[in-house]
Amino acid sequence: MRVASGLEPQEGYEIGVVVDALRASSTIVTALALEAEAIVPLSSPEELKRVDGPTIGEQHGKKIDFADYGNSPTDLLRHAEEIEGETLYMVTTNGTDTILRAAEVHEEVLIGSLLNASAVASKLSGDTCFVEAGHRGMLAVEDTYTAGYIARLAGGEPADGRTRAAMEMARGLPAEEVFKGSRTGHVLEQRGRLEDVEFCARVDEFEVVPVYEDGMVVPQ
């Protein structure tokens, strides 16, 4: 199978894997591992304000004040009992929008993070494009790394130099150093969320594979 990666979904790849490792992908994976029923990604805080149900909200790294939960896997872990069985509505700066964009191009859209790397890799049976959330249209090294990590586990053939670079990076450099040393990692550390950075750098913590279908992210 061919694998590509980048900040945009690419035509010609059946599967899209959305990667926003710090933190939307990791938050979604954790929510479903805690047996939330579904996550509904929305595209703006205004939409989030109007929904009736539990909410996850973040803008520019900070929790939206009217949201029930932040975009934080470790916050969700502390509220595991509340989340079980719930459908959660979610907005984040980059991640939820990336899911909606990927769904316009790819037949199948999965959510990938280091937390569920092996589980996602085992589901990739067709040509796959990793769609990285990045940061304001620029590469975010933690997303490139995570895309490369999953692509390598899946045994994909890189379609371009960028993807080959990501796969080698993920093989040769330690996840936690890359995540802590990243721009996003630094911003989160400054905001007192180093715990999230360390958690998101863990590999294969969960086995759930979130898939986006008909407006909702559910466990596959």
Next chain:
Amino acid sequence: MRVASGLEPQEGYEIGVVVDALRASSTIVTALALEAEAIVPLSSPEELKRVDGPTIGEQHGKKIDFADYGNSPTDLLRHAEEIEGETLYMVTTNGTDTILRAAEVHEEVLIGSLLNASAVASKLSGDTCFVEAGHRGMLAVEDTYTAGYIARLAGGEPADGRTRAAMEMARGLPAEEVFKGSRTGHVLEQRGRLEDVEFCARVDEFEVVPVYEDGMVVPQ
């Protein structure tokens, strides 16, 4: 030739290339390209205070107030006439200390940056270890990238997975995105030094190869 990379100098490598791409390496390369006679790296701001001569000083990303110049290649470009022919004394948070540590292990110590990548690569005729300044003992992606970039130009055989990863990263990902997206790049942007980040991501701007000999960095 074998090439290694990491945060520490390694025994068994004749040449050490010190890389602190944002910004000490780039500042030194620029100073010598502007025909400064030499740079004397010191290990503390206290030492810098006692010297008699022009000084370059930075701690934690900020110019030391009593220093004549900041750790900034673009600042030096604006003072080109003052610098020509001078011996400058220099302290930075990581870079100058990394030079002194490398000199304890390697027979020959060069200073590498993207600004002089091809020039440095052309001088590497023996087994080479890239000594990355990093950030508080952690990987800094701009240094790993720069080490990989020069190693690849030199046609080195990577001695380990980390170095192979660095070389592939430098081949597949764009320098400016990696530099701007890095933790250090973000801190510099916040401090109004985006201009430095963009300048340091330029490749082969200069041909000078700084070498550390007898306590001073001079053009080879």
